[in-house]
Amino acid sequence: MPAQRRSPPQRPPAAAGGAFPGLLPWPQVDFAKFGPVERKDLSRIKKISGANLHRNWVVIPHVTNHDDADITDLEAFRVQLNKENEKSGIKVTMLAFMIKAAVAALKKFPEFNASADGDALVLKNYFHIGFAADTPNGLVVPVIKDADRKGIFDISQEMSALAKKARDGKLGPADMSGGCFSISSLGGIGGRYFTPIINAPEVAIMGVCRSTIEPRWDGKQFAPRLILPLSLSWDHRVIDGAAAARFNVYFASLLADFRRIAL
Ligand code: CAO
Secondary structure, rough: OOOEEEOOOOOOOHHHHOOOOOOOOOOOHHHOOOOOOOOOOHHHHHHHHHHHHHHHEEEEEEEEEEEEEOOOHHHHHHHHHHHHHHOOOOOOOEEEEEEEEEEEHHHOOOOEEEEEOEEEEEEEOOOOOEOOOEOOEEEEOOOOOOOHHHOOOHHHHHHHHHHHHHHOOOOOHHOOOOEEEEEOOOOOOOOOOOOOOOOOOOOOOEEEEEOEEEEEEEEEEEEEEEEEEEEEEEEEOOOOHHHHHHHHHHHHHHHHOHHHHHH
């Protein structure tokens, strides 16, 4: 695209957000003085998600707990399932297992399946799990409704359909509403840990990065294990650190031995 010279915007950029009393005004810089620049409007999705993320970041006292899950056996199972069902056209991803693990963890720790309402908590008896999807126009969070009543294949299929709909810009408000808890997976891209922003009015979000083979002590020797980095952000107005640590430990234990889901 050709470089264009433009005068600096008159208004603070969207990134500046609303005014904070006592803070310096947003820097007004004529970047063209320093080199060629071009100006590009934010997409509709970026404007909406940016405003929501900004509010959530400012209003919610976020804390993020990092942990690791040993997914060696689960990954072997996932690969085997995909091999067995090659002809079905349904690809099972690690994210589908994480959605089921999130449901089990929300059942065990109900305050994570809640929203703050003044001095009260609204505890939900349904399990709708959102997943962050990266699209050319920005981030969206489609929701798998009633994930507790769906199996791994159904979830994988629905997730793939919703991700496609998201990339095609065809998600409607109904596809993105009613979420109880979100998972943001950067596992297909990379990274170790990050600090995801809570998707209000939810009170927690699980961030997941790329799994890698790491040496783990098995009591006698170091063994190569496939380790998945987890980053749980939670709202400290609703959740305490001990509960968050327990949530992560439980979530990781389910991924380490998926038979625990049945207990
Ligand atoms: N570790 C290692 N590899 C992983 C992995 C993990 N944790 N998670 C996925 N992968 C692998 C998959 O197995 C797949 O490999 P193959 O192509 O060899 O089978 C590859 O990465 C791509 O996976 P995917 O991204 O297509 O599938 P997914 O189910 O993991 O994710 C979706 C689907 C829609 C969540 C993803 O495409 C996406 O948009 N992720 C970005 C979310 C995001 O932007 N979050 C940030 C929000 S905060 O700004």
